Amino acid sequence: MNRTLSLQKNVPLLALNSFGIAAMAQFFLRIERAGQLLQLRDDATLSAMPRLLLGGGSNLVLSDTVNALVVQLALMGKRVNSEDERYVYVSAAAGEKWHEFVLWTLQQGLGGLENLSLIPGTVGAAPIQNIGAYGVEMQDYFHHLTAFDFQTGETVTLDKSACRFAYRDSIFKREYKDRMVILEVTFALPKTWQVRLNYGDVAQFLATKNIVQPSPKDVSDAIIVIRQSKLPDPAVIGNAGSFFKNPIVPAVLRDRLVASYPSMVSYVQTDGSYKLAAGWLIEQCGWKGKSLGRVGVYPKQALVLVNLGGATGAEVRQLAQQIRSDVRGKFGVDLEVEPVFI
Numbered sequence: 508m509n510r511t512l513s514l515q516k517n518v519p520l521l522a523l524n525s526f527g528i529a530a531m532a533q534f535f536l537r538i539e540r541a542g543q544l545l546q547l548r549d550d551a552t553l554s555a556m557p558r559l560l561l562g563g564g565s566n567l568v569l570s571d572t573v574n575a576l577v578v579q580l581a582l583m584g585k586r587v588n589s590e591d592e593r594y595v596y597v598s599a600a601a602g603e604k605w606h607e608f609v610l611w612t613l614q615q616g617l618g619g620l621e622n623l624s625l626i627p628g629t630v631g632a633a634p635i636q637n638i639g640a641y642g643v644e645m646q647d648y649f650h651h652l653t654a655f656d657f658q659t660g661e662t663v664t665l666d667k668s669a670c671r672f673a674y675r676d677s678i679f680k681r682e683y684k685d686r687m688v689i690l691e692v693t694f695a696l697p698k699t700w701q702v703r704l705n706y707g708d709v710a711q712f713l714a715t716k717n718i719v720q721p722s723p724k725d726v727s728d729a730i731i732v733i734r735q736s737k738l739p740d741p742a743v744i745g746n747a748g749s750f751f752k753n754p755i756v757p758a759v760l761r762d763r764l765v766a767s768y769p770s771m772v773s774y775v776q777t778d779g780s781y782k783l784a785a786g787w788l789i790e791q792c793g794w795k796g797k798s799l800g801r802v803g804v805y806p807k808q809a810l811v812l813v814n815l816g817g818a819t820g821a822e823v824r825q826l827a828q829q830i831r832s833d834v835r836g837k838f839g840v841d842l843e844v845e846p847v848f849i
């Protein structure tokens with residue numbers, strides 16, 4: 508084995524996953540330079556092992572023992588790249604913390620990413636599920652990324668269309684799963700910024716502060732306060748953010764449900780289908796604030812499952828299954844889980 512790769516065995520992952528699951532990695536490798544990925548690929552023993560790429564661990568539900576080589580991506584660095592008439596191009600390495608990167612762009616006087624403030628995790632994981640919040644998705648400002656292709660050993664550049672972004676989805680969850688390691692992501696931030704306040708509570712919050720013409724920093728500050736009031740802090744209560752995607756259903760099913768539940772929230776999509784609020788569906792099934800074993804449904808937001816102390820991945824899976832089954836039984840709607848189960 509190559510000496511510059513320092514392989515560790517039986518490494519505790521408790522501090523490396525936001526759900527606070529006391530998992531153990533059978534094998535563990537920290538990657539600080541892109542070149543180490545080539546060494547990993549060239550090592551016959553290591554490259555034959557199943558791999559789990561680890562960013563900030565904020566979208567994972569781990570089993571007690573992760574029988575794999577956990578590869579922690581700790582590539583660092585961010586920079587303003589270039590500009591043209593309309594955009595400034597900024598890049599950040601995979602291991603940079605997303606929220607710190609957003610704050611850094613704001614410090615450079617660049618708007619665009621402010622609605623995505625305070626999302627945990629790393630820059631490298633942001634394209635995986637095309638992170639989104641408050642009416643903005645990462646893909647809205649994405650320009651391209653570079654990735655290490657484990658199949659060929661090459662570093663490739665992928666533009667937006669190659670990444671096939673969709674609602675909490677991308678090619679990295681499908682064809683490129685276990686193949687591509689995202690190394691660096693580049694964003695195109697507009698020189699002429701426009702505020703995006705599609706969500707009532709942000710506009711309302713700014714109004715209460717008498718901010719009529721908000722700056723990107725004002726929007727970021729508002730979103731930080733709102734998120735802190737609504738979502739549990741993983742440092743205090745283990746969680747993985749929204750546990751289920753908001754389901755998209757055909758108009759015919761939505762109409763039938765509205766007839767039975769007139770207060771049901773739904774948003775029409777460009778193709779005529781409807782997005783439903785998963786949190787509302789879960790609440791209607793009586794799960795808000797309830798628990799099963801050591802896993803609970805957050806009392807302030809039914810979309811968030813929380814670790815009540817010492818929960819295992821199996822317990823999280825059990826509660827998620829029970830909720831899915833109840834929602835399917837009551838509404839005929841299938842909820843898709845957002846975090847990755849390992």
Ligand SMILES: Cc1cc2nc3c(=O)[nH]c(=O)nc-3n(C[C@H](O)[C@H](O)[C@H](O)COP(=O)(O)OP(=O)(O)OC[C@H]3O[C@@H](n4cnc5c(N)ncnc54)[C@H](O)[C@@H]3O)c2cc1C
Binds near residue numbers: 739741
């Ligand atoms: C309190 C809380 C709030 C949240 N709010 C939101 C929200 O508003 N919107 C939203 O979209 N998400 C939200 N999330 C989910 C989470 O923050 C995002 O999915 C985030 O992008 C995960 O980043 P991570 O570095 O922690 O990834 P990890 O959990 O470490 O990994 C997630 C997946 O990405 C893969 N991966 C990680 N890094 C790389 C890489 N460099 N190359 C290839 N694959 C990689 C992993 O193998 C895994 O499959 C929230 C989570 C929490 C805990």
